[in-house]
Amino acid sequence: MxxxxxxxxxxxxxxxxxxxxxxxFILPPLRIKSPSLQYPxxxxxxxxxxxxxxxxxxxxxxxxxxxxxxxxxxxxxxxxxxxxxxxxxPQMKVKTSRNFLITADISFSMAQKDWEVKGEKVRRWDAVKSLMHDFIEKRKGDRMGLVFFATNAYVQAPFTPDLGTVDQMLEEADVGMAGQMTHIGKAITKGIDMFDQDTIKTKVMLLLTDGVDAGTDVLPLDGADMAKQDSVIIYTIGIGNPGDSGSDLDEKTLQQIAEMTGGRYFLAKDAEQLQKIYQVVDTLEPIEYEEEEHRPxxxxxxxxxxxxxxxxxxxxxxxxxxxxxxxxxxxxxxx
Structure with missing residues (x-):
């Protein structure tokens, strides 16, 4: 069978x-000459x-x-x-249909050693970075980019499907490289500039911060309004515990940014919660697949x-x- x-x-x-x-029936028979006997x-x-x-x-x-x-x-x-x-x-291949921008706060407050990873006290930034490596690895099909901000905002990695390069650029970043203050509005506008320079229509930004905006230049809600007009979805993640006396986390502003742009706000008090948040974001922005024309x-x-x-x-x-x-x-x- x-x-x-x-x-x-x-x-x-x-x-x-x-x-x-x-x-x-159509062709004539094949005739082959052969020697014969001569009879006088x-x-x-x-x-x-x-x-x-x-x-x-x-x-x-x-x-x-x-x-x-x-x-x-x-x-x-x-x-x-x-x-x-x-x-x-037909084999399924990952469809590149989205620009996914990680915008992370690397101000001095991210150097606090109040998070625990594998039983050891580590800096907030080190914990965030270690979990972000796994998150980036799972985003196959997305063109990812990195923006780091503090006093200033700068592009660490432009949009690229090469997730290995993005992961390496993340590893090279450290606290203090962008200054001491926290300028969330600058970070959002820097991300919008990156989206405007690309042709992919689906635009998602993941904004992580543990502080409050310094209140100069572009205000966070003004940046969120610009993002809304540009169809950029922003998921905001607050790092730390707002109940602690030393926390400057502005949850209200982060919630408003997410609501204005169609995203969601998450609070990550520790590494375990942050990992769960990454899983939720994966569910909200799933990897898309398309059928290949080629069949093995x-x-x-x-x-x-x-x-x-x-x-x-x-x-x-x-x-x-x-x-x-x-x-x-x-x-x-x-x-």
Whole structure:
């Protein structure tokens, strides 16, 4: 029984099956000259009998075995030309349909050692960075970029599908590289500039911060309004515990930014909560797949071709063997 994914690439080739029969009736027989016995009295014998000389030919008859080999060989050749194959299911590939920008706060407050990873106290930034590595790795299909901000905002990695490069650029960033203060509005506008320079319509920003905006230049809500007009969805993540005396986290502003742009606000008090937030974001912005036009094909033409060649070879070998045996028997009879 043939497998369900078996297909014939060129089924019209089977119209060639009756071709040898048509050629048998249409084409004249092949005539081969052979040496003959010269008889000196041939003309006299014709005059005496009154007969006229006629052309004659010896028609070699093929036995059933020869016909069977020829028929099977031709059928196998036609099968070879029809290109039998096993066709796999269409493969799914990741569809690049979204620019995903990570905008992270690297002000001095992110250097506080109040988070715990694997039983050890670490800086907030180190914990965020370690979890962000896993998040980036899972975003196959997205073109990702990085913007880091504090007093200033700068592009660490432009949008690229090379997630390995983005991950490496994340690893190279550290607290204090952009200054001491926290300017959320600058970070949002820097991200909008990056989106405007690209053609992909779906735009998502993940904004992480543990502080409050310094209140100069562009205000966070003004930046959020600009993002809304530019169809940028912003998910905001507040880092730290707003109940602690040393926390400057402005949850209200982060909530308003998310609501204005169609995103969501999350509070990450520790590394475990942040990991769960990344999982939720993965669910809210799932990786999209599309069906490839190419389907994996395994060609099978070599199998009927090999059998046909073996049949023809064996048939020729057996015919020669039979001829040798007959010639040997004839010689023995002559003796």
């Amino acid at each position: 043939l497998p369900a994914n078996f297909e014939i690439g060129y089924p019209w080739m089977f119209w060639l099956l009756p071709l040898p029969i048509l050629l048998f 009295g041939f003309e006299k014998a014709l005059d005496y009998t009154g007969d006229k000389p006629r052309r004659s030919a010896l028609v070699k008859r093929r036995n059933f075995f020869n016909w069977l080999i020829l028929i099977l060989g031709w059928v196998l050749v036609v099968m070879t030309l029809s290109s039998p194959q096993l066709v796999g299911e 094909v395994t060609l099978l033409y070599m199998y009927p071709l090999a059998v046909a060649m073996m049949l023809i070879f064996m048939g020729s070998l057996l015919n020669n063997l039979v001829s040798v045996i007959k010639n040997g028997m004839n010689k023995d009879g002559d003796v």
